[in-house]
Amino acid sequence: MKPDLYEAPDYYNLDDLLTEEHKLIRDAARAWVKRDVSPIIEEAAQNAEFPKSIIPGLAEIGAFGPYIPVEYGGAGLDQISYGLIMQEIERGDSGVRSTASVQSSLVMYPIWKYGNEEQRKKYLPKLATGEWMGSFGLTEPDHGSNPSGMVTHYKDMGDHYLLNGAKLWISNSPFCDVAVVWAKNEEGRIHGLIVERGMEGFSTPETHNKWSLRASATGELIFQDVKVPKENLLPNKSGLGAPLGCLDSARYGIAWGAIGAAMDCYDTALRYSKERIQFGKPIGGFQLQQKKLAEMITEITKAQLMVLRLGQLKNEDRATSAQISMAKRNSVEIALKIAREARQMLGGMGITGEYPIMRHMMNLESVVTYEGTHDIHLLITGLDVTGINAFK
Ligand code: TGC
Ligand code: FAD
Numbered sequence: 001m002k003p004d005l006y007e008a009p010d011y012y013n014l015d016d017l018l019t020e021e022h023k024l025i026r027d028a029a030r031a032w033v034k035r036d037v038s039p040i041i042e043e044a045a046q047n048a049e050f051p052k053s054i055i056p057g058l059a060e061i062g063a064f065g066p067y068i069p070v071e072y073g074g075a076g077l078d079q080i081s082y083g084l085i086m087q088e089i090e091r092g093d094s095g096v097r098s099t100a101s102v103q104s105s106l107v108m109y110p111i112w113k114y115g116n117e118e119q120r121k122k123y124l125p126k127l128a129t130g131e132w133m134g135s136f137g138l139t140e141p142d143h144g145s146n147p148s149g150m151v152t153h154y155k156d157m158g159d160h161y162l163l164n165g166a167k168l169w170i171s172n173s174p175f176c177d178v179a180v181v182w183a184k185n186e187e188g189r190i191h192g193l194i195v196e197r198g199m200e201g202f203s204t205p206e207t208h209n210k211w212s213l214r215a216s217a218t219g220e221l222i223f224q225d226v227k228v229p230k231e232n233l234l235p236n237k238s239g240l241g242a243p244l245g246c247l248d249s250a251r252y253g254i255a256w257g258a259i260g261a262a263m264d265c266y267d268t269a270l271r272y273s274k275e276r277i278q279f280g281k282p283i284g285g286f287q288l289q290q291k292k293l294a295e296m297i298t299e300i301t302k303a304q305l306m307v308l309r310l311g312q313l314k315n316e317d318r319a320t321s322a323q324i325s326m327a328k329r330n331s332v333e334i335a336l337k338i339a340r341e342a343r344q345m346l347g348g349m350g351i352t353g354e355y356p357i358m359r360h361m362m363n364l365e366s367v368v369t370y371e372g373t374h375d376i377h378l379l380i381t382g383l384d385v386t387g388i389n390a391f392k
Contacts, residue, residue: 001041029085044215049215061085066082072124078315080308083307084256090261095214095215105250109245109246110246111124111234136171137179148240152164153183163181164224166223167221179204181223192243202226247371255327256311259303261339261360265342272346273289
């Protein structure tokens with residue numbers, strides 16, 4: 001892969017709206033991605049390997065639990081800082097951002113919000129440093145967009161719970177130390193359980209042959225009569241709203257993250273357009289290429305404004321789930337379109353690993369599907385504005 005010459009686009013001077021702390025945090029994440037992610041990520045993706053060597057670096061830049069209080073090992077930052085970190089990481093690779101999203105919003109968040117003090121103290125500090133890595137099991141082979149139909153269940157055996165079922169498409173599963181698993185009790189109510197590697201009957205086979213998110217490990221969580229200690233049940237929230245609450249936080253991070261991927265594609269295409277000569281002049285001098293670049297920077301700027309406002313609302317605890325859905329959907333949509341246009345601008349070079357665009361484009365095909373598909377988020381907006389449920 002070519003040297004990383006990334007320069008972040010900021011067409012509307014949004015830096016002026018950030019605090020000094022925001023900029024310090026963002027710049028530290030940006031420098032880390034340039035130094036530690038860019039040089040290795042293409043090879044990791046080509047080899048379909050999650051680069052475990054980056055785990056300590058992710059912890060150092062505050063990517064594991066950015067908004068979790070310092071007393072539990074988190075960085076204690078605000079929601080805009082969280083978003084900026086996700087933007088920078090996904091500028092490097094969506095798979096690396098996936099690992100951070102799962103660890104922070106899908107594992108640390110439920111333990112912090114729905115767990116008791118013993119659970120917080122036992123798990124959060126080790127998750128914040130990356131000593132333990134987590135995964136989140138909601139999706140099942142027959143229940144993706146409709147998680148309320150899940151069949152994974154547990155029985156109360158007196159001194160422990162007996163867990164049976166299977167989860168599919170689980171990020172980080174092949175190497176996770178702990179898994180936050182959503183399962184139904186005997187009354188059919190959904191609860192969160194913390195399952196630990198080593199518990200008998202718990203296995204995590206890897207899913208191979210992905211063309212997308214190749215630098216992220218994806219797999220299954222299989223439970224065959226797993227004895228889960230009673231103290232591993234998350235006591236403070238149950239029902240589908242519990243996992244969906246975690247998704248709100250992760251989807252918010254993706255809304256920022258996907259813009260990072262778009263910014264990288266735009267920056268790469270802009271530089272290439274000034275260097276590549278055809279018909280005696282840089283291709284950036286042709287109107288058709290300028291149209292592509294002008295539309296890319298317009299969409300990036302609109303999306304940046306949207307997530308910044310969403311971050312302000314999150315900081316004030318006023319962001320609704322529907323607002324988060326709209327931003328996740330919009331950011332991923334513009335990022336995918338920009339990746340496809342940018343790839344064309346590089347001609348044949350665009351399909352190679354010399355440039356990051358094709359990797360971003362393939363990654364974004366997962367991002368547009370996970371954490372709620374593009375259709376599901378559109379239906380969430382539809383329901384919000386009409387009051388009429390079109391899911392069922
Ligand atoms: P519905 O009846 O609408 O709601 C059930 C209960 O949940 C509440 N609720 C929410 N709570 C918090 N946040 C949200 N976003 C919420 N949305 C709904 C709701 O108020 C209700 O509460 P209560 O107290 O009345 O019971 O549920 P439904 O069965 O009709 O489903 C609605 C739907 C389709 C929107 C939802 O199920 C959905 O979002 N489906 C998509 C599934 C999804 O996003 N899966 C993601 C799996 S995890 C993942 O992909 C990780 S990728 C990680 C990475 O690598 O980055
Ligand atoms: P389905 O729900 O079967 O949907 C198929 C198609 O039907 C989609 O186009 C969908 O939009 C459409 N559709 C479904 N319902 C409706 C409807 N009511 N109206 C209109 N159209 C509809 N899950 C986890 O729990 N944890 C993870 O860590 C995790 N990581 C993932 C990593 C990757 C790489 C991928 C690809 C997925 C991951 N997922 C994870 C799963 C992800 O959340 C699901 O794939 C997603 O929610 C969609 O579910 P599905 O694949 O079963 O598709």
